[in-house]
Amino acid sequence: MPHISARLTWNEEIGPGHHLMAAHAPQIAAAARPGQFLHVRVGPTHDPLLRRPFSVLRVDEASGQVWLLVKVVGRGTRLLAGMAPGAVLDVMGPLGCGFPEPPPGEEVALVAGGCGVAPLIFWADRIQTTFSHIRVVSILGAATEDVMVCWLDLAARSDEFYATTEDGSAGERGLASDALRGLLARRNFAAVYACGPRGMLKVCAELARGAGVPCFVAVEEAMACGVGACLGCVVPAAGGGYLRVCSDGPVFAAEALDWEALAT
Numbered sequence: 177m178p179h180i181s182a183r184l185t186w187n188e189e190i191g192p193g194h195h196l197m198a199a200h201a202p203q204i205a206a207a208a209r210p211g212q213f214l215h216v217r218v219g220p221t222h223d224p225l226l227r228r229p230f231s232v233l234r235v236d237e238a239s240g241q242v243w244l245l246v247k248v249v250g251r252g253t254r255l256l257a258g259m260a261p262g263a264v265l266d267v268m269g270p271l272g273c274g275f276p277e278p279p280p281g282e283e284v285a286l287v288a289g290g291c292g293v294a295p296l297i298f299w300a301d302r303i304q305t306t307f308s309h310i311r312v313v314s315i316l317g318a319a320t321e322d323v324m325v326c327w328l329d330l331a332a333r334s335d336e337f338y339a340t341t342e343d344g345s346a347g348e349r350g351l352a353s354d355a356l357r358g359l360l361a362r363r364n365f366a367a368v369y370a371c372g373p374r375g376m377l378k379v380c381a382e383l384a385r386g387a388g389v390p391c392f393v394a395v396e397e398a399m400a401c402g403v404g405a406c407l408g409c410v411v412p413a414a415g416g417g418y419l420r421v422c423s424d425g426p427v428f429a430a431e432a433l434d435w436e437a438l439a440t
């Protein structure tokens with residue numbers, strides 16, 4: 177996998193500790209598929225040694241830009257979020273598998289929790305352009321209104337959009353999975369695609385299974401190599417064994433994972 181030098185072109189704090197960033201990387205913009213990620217060196221030196229993975233939020237092939245959403249949670253993301261436009265990022269990617277093509281049907285549900293919105297914006301965009309006969313019904317959940325970032329980007333690419341916050345400060349009070357439960361009871365989705373916290377993914381997987389709807393989840397796990405060589409990112413597989421998030425995923429069919437082991 178080649179390492180690409182990508183010049184940072186945009187870095188804007190769009191919510192507390194949440195940065196929308198863009199880099200000029202035409203090869204990645206042309207090749208990336210929704211659900212794939214970039215493995216990014218977060219500083220100019222080898223400290224920290226390990227790269228950090230980020231989902232591709234969207235691409236602009238015409239200008240060669242790739243967009244990421246970065247939530248500051250520790251040292252690596254703090255360093256990355258502190259970089260100014262003009263800095264050069266060392267990037268590997270696009271890596272991993274993307275979301276599988278929607279099964280036959282009229283509409284799909286996209287369920288995002290927090291930063292899980294990033295790959296689903298790209299996926300909603302791709303469904304609208306490539307599978308334009310399919311309606312996109314999106315749900316975005318966040319703890320509070322101020323960290324409900326990128327909701328306009330998802331809403332603009334959806335035929336229907338629902339927002340939830342845990343404190344009721346925006347949209348319906350509750351969880352994204354509560355909204356999914358209500359929709360599954362009265363709609364006939366071809367598939368559910370989800371990205372967000374483990375607990376949310378587990379509930380989405382259970383709800384979709386109960387409704388007989390295929391469910392695909394984009395899983396996050398700390399990574400080292402990013403290309404399947406070190407087993408640093410494994411998650412428990414249904415029926416035993418492990419799957420590598422970086423190379424077997426990060427998108428998995430929900431039934432491929434051992435949810436009891438994964439979500440604890």
Ligand SMILES: Cc1cc2nc3c(=O)[nH]c(=O)nc-3n(C[C@H](O)[C@H](O)[C@H](O)COP(=O)(O)OP(=O)(O)OC[C@H]3O[C@@H](n4cnc5c(N)ncnc54)[C@H](O)[C@@H]3O)c2cc1C
Nearest residue numbers: 228229230231245246247250251252253294396397398426
């Ligand atoms: C495929 C994939 C896509 C991702 N996409 C995005 C994205 O679009 N936007 C975004 O902000 N983040 C995304 N992440 C998570 C991001 O990679 C981590 O938040 C980041 O690596 C943390 O680095 P750090 O040095 O700041 O934090 P660290 O100092 O390494 O960790 C700080 C805290 O975060 C936890 N943590 C570290 N890595 C992860 C992880 N991968 N998943 C869950 N918790 C973790 C640690 O346990 C610790 O509690 C993605 C992860 C994966 C695997």
Ligand code: FES
Nearest residue numbers: 400402406407422
């Ligand atoms: S990070 Fe090395 S195998 Fe996935």
